[in-house]
Structures are given as C-alpha cells and as structure tokens.
Amino acid sequence: MSDWLIETEALCRSFGKGKKALNELNLRLPRGGVHAIVGANGAGKSTLFRILLGFMAPSSGSARVLGVDSQALGPAERARIGFVNEEHSLPGWMGVEQLIRMQRRLYAAPGIARWQEAMLEEVLGHFNVELHQRVSELSRGERAGLSLALALAQQPELLILDEPTLGLDVVSKRAFLEALLFSGQQGGATIVYCSHQMEEVERIADQLVVLERGELRHQSSPDDFCQRVRLWQIEFPFNAPDLRGLPGYLQSQVLDGITHLLLLDQDEATVAAALKELGARRAVSADVGLDRAVNAFLAKNHAAPRRQKKNESKEAVHA
Template sequence: MSEYVIETQGLTKYFGKTCVVSELNLKVPKGSIFGFLGRNGAGKSTTIRMLLGLVEPSRGSAQVLGKDCWNLSPDDRARIGYLPEGHHVYGWMTIEECGKFQAAFYKHWNASIFEAVLSHFRLDRKGRAGNLSRGQRAGLCLALVLAPEPELLILDDPALGLDPVARRSLIQSMLYVTRTTDRTILFSSHLLSDVERVADEIAVLDLGTLRASCKLETFRQHVRQFVIRHDGNEPPLPDLPGLLQTFRTDTETSLTFANIGPAEIQRIQVLTGNRIEEVPLSLEDAFVTYVGERGAKSFFTKDLEDVK
C-alpha cells in the first residue's frame, strides 16, 4: 500500500485556451488533514473534480486510493466522501428521508454516526431539508458524507458562509474523522484560521500552479517578516534574494521574505544598525503575502495624499 492516498503527475486542465491547472504534482499522505489553499480562480475546485473523475484532465494522471481517478468503480467511490461547496440538499425531503436515500447507495452505512452528527448540529429528523439554514444544511451534508465512514474525505470550501458555531462544529467533526490513522481529509478553504487549527500539511495553488506543498509549520518557518524601526529616514536596502514584499509607514519598514538565510538577515542588521526585529506571522499573513502582489507598498491613503 502506498503511503499517499492521492498522487498526481503533471495533472493539467485547459478550458478552451485557458490553462486552469498546470502540471500539478501533488501527494497527500495517508492519515493527514491536508489543506488545499489558493485564491478564487486558482484551480482548486477543478483539481478536486479531476481527482473525483468528474472532469477529464487535458493531460497528466492522478491516482486516488491507488486507483486511476478516471476509472473509479462504485466500490472505489464508496471509499470516498465528497462535500462540494454550496451544500446542496433535496429540499422536499425530510432530514430522515435524506439519510435513507443516501444510505441506499452504500454497502456500509453507520446510522450511529449519521444520528450523532444530526444531534451535534441540533437537527430535527422530521424537519424539511429545504427549511434549513446554511449552517444546518452543512451539518446535514456532513452527516450524509460521514455515515459511510469513508477512507478519504474531500471537502470543497465546506465552511463557506457558516457562522462561528457551525464552523467549530465542522472542525470538530473533521477531527473526529481522522481519529484513526487510516482516514484522510483533503479540504480547500479561504478561512485560514480554521486551516491553521486542524491541518497537518498544506498545498498552495496560485493561478493553476503548485507553489508550495509541505508541513504547515514548515511553510510558516519559510515565510518570515522583519520590521525595521526608523525616524522617518529609511535606511538604504540592497536587492535581497527572496524578498516578497516591502511595506512602509512613516516610522517602520516591514520586509517579508521566502527562504531568507542567516547571511541576508545579518546583512540587513548591519545596514540598519540592528534596529530590526522579526515579527511572527500567522498562516493567513504568510499566505496572503506569498500569493499576493509582489513589491513595495504603503498605506493606500498615503498614496492618495501623494496624488493631490
């Protein structure tokens, strides 16, 4: 058995002349909670649909649970739980009917898990699915996905639009799924505080290209920010390798780097007279800088003042 539940080799997708996913080489370790990150339009949902065999790649290949993604059998699909964004439900059904309908497609169905998730989200089994709030729909969809006890759970922006209570319930359910080492979650999300709370590893997709794939802590260690304090006379700075972004105020200049080494840090310290300190970055800060616009910035209100 492979140590990876998902492996892609040169996975590429074009829609017309537009390349949405380019030469993606991705490995998702078995037993991990894997955060799949990127801005809107980065290609995350398209990648997920290719992994599930719902969208045919233009070239390249992908294996899910050791099987070619384009030739997944019904038994293979029963080992995968998929929660797409939007949390679609059949509104005319009751919650109980939704469960019975879904259970008919699976050889294995754990009714206890289904009931437990409904209870966790405080859902009435006799209530109509069409009358549920967005958070309640998410809970119902999660119950439907978890009851077959899938080996691989794929969630496409599952917390989109949920309130903090529903998001916390979703996270607790994700942690429950991976309580044993043979269960894996791949999930995309724009709520990076949630990713930071639960993910073991992350991949960063930017305009269809894989920019990083590593342990979450490794990513944060390699994107670092330093702040130079000054009296309004900013010290001259040389071109420095790995500089992602410079942000200036009247008395501070912050420098954010990818993969900066000790020699570069010492060089800055010498030029600034040691008026420099490192500022810890959250995953969100590191991610935004990493995939955001590169170069020098200042407060946009200052830019407007300069135009006058």
C-alpha cells in the same frame, strides 16, 4: 502499485484558448490526516477536485485516487470517497429523515456495508437538524451539518471538502470543524480540504499544499511553511529605503515609523547584515502566523508592485 492515496502526474487541464487551470501538476498525498489545499481564487483547487472525483477529464497527464485512475473510478471506489462542497447540494424536496434512510440503505447494503450510525448521530448532534424537517427548510449551517454527517457516516477512506464552511456563521463553522476533528480522532477518513480561511487551516490541517496558477508551489506541515516566512521590524533613522530589491522580498509596510518587512527563505544573519548596510538602526525578526505567511506568499505573484505615494508613511504596503 502506488501507496499514495492521491497521485497526479503532469496533470493539465485547460479551458478555452489555452487557459491553464492545472499546469503539469505533480502532487502526491499519503493516507491519513488532513491535507489543506490553499491558493488564490482561480489557482485550480476546484478543478483538481473535479478531476479527482472523476467529474471532469484532464486535458493531459493523469490522476490516481485510491490507486485507480480517476477517470475509471467504479461504484466500489466511489463508495470509499466522500465529497462535500460549499453548496451542500442536497435534494430540497426530501425530508431529512427520508434522506438519511435512503443513504443508509445505499451504504449499509451487502457488499458495501460502510454505514456507521454512531458517526451520523455524533455529527448531527453538533447541529440543530430536526429529523422531521424538509431539507429545503434547513438553514445553510444545518445543511452543511447534514451533508457532513451523511458523508462521514458512509465511512469514506477519502473525504474531499471544497470550501465547506463558506458562508457559515462562527457557531456553525466551529461545529463543522469539531465534527471533522472528532472524525479524525476516530481514525476516520483522510481529509483533503480547500479553504481560504487560514485560521481554520491552522486549526485542523496536518499538511499544507499551496497551489498557484495550477502549479504546486509548496507542500509541508503548516508550521514548516510558517518557518519560511520571517517578519522583520526595522527602525530607520530616516525614511525607509525601498526594500523591494532584497532577496526573498514579499511585502513591507510602515506602521508608526516602524517598517514591517516580510521575507521568504532568508538566512537571518545575512538579512541582519543587509539591513544594517541599508542604514537600519534596529532590526528584529519574528515568526508570523499562517494567515499572514500564506497571503504574503500568494500576493507576491498576484499584485503588481505598488509605488509608495508621496507623504504616505503610516500604512504604506508594498506587495
């Protein structure tokens, strides 16, 4: 029996005439921590979640969650999995208190006994949710808080979050992340989270998974991913040459006469020598943040190379 919390084997899901949302995906996530799944629009993140939750069947291959095939999850396993998505779909016609009571009855039931009132109160305390309100009267941020509180109060072993902070303002977003961090400190659920907001990922994720066109492209800590991408700031005594042929090339941009070049997986001494050969007067390398590293990595395979226009020097971007 496998020790992985989530394990997919050659997982494929196609739509229509051969459109592959997931393509032979082999992904293993251990128990514990926050795993952020990132990827461009259409990379297959939500499709993966739907299959993991048993809402959708794979076209081929398999996915195991909590040691069970995701297509065979029963009520006992489902009670151990929490899910929050961007829509925070809760029954609008119910009162907040009524909804909490219903969930409490469900998860505090004999044989399940997972309900944790203190967690509910703690998380709700981060948001201005009034118990006497109707769910339909709550703002988007309040609804997000309520759905997170309900999901965490059921003490899931696995909590899947599909872009949960989409559309939230800064205050609600901060409250949401603080509540997640709090649950982590309590030794709570393993969190599998997808988001396009790298500052959030940087703040809460222990592990980063990069999906591209339904395939696994990278898996490590966010710091280790950042180490793969280096920023070179280069002075050329003349117009910058075309750098797109350099090994590991991701992106370059000329700002106020300095060329900013992003390279993937390259040895520093080799790059320095290559730049010197291209006529660089000065070249220094630096770290980049997660946002820039991930976006350059993903953009590389998404955008067609763009030619620099004549007279374009200040903000020329090569991708």
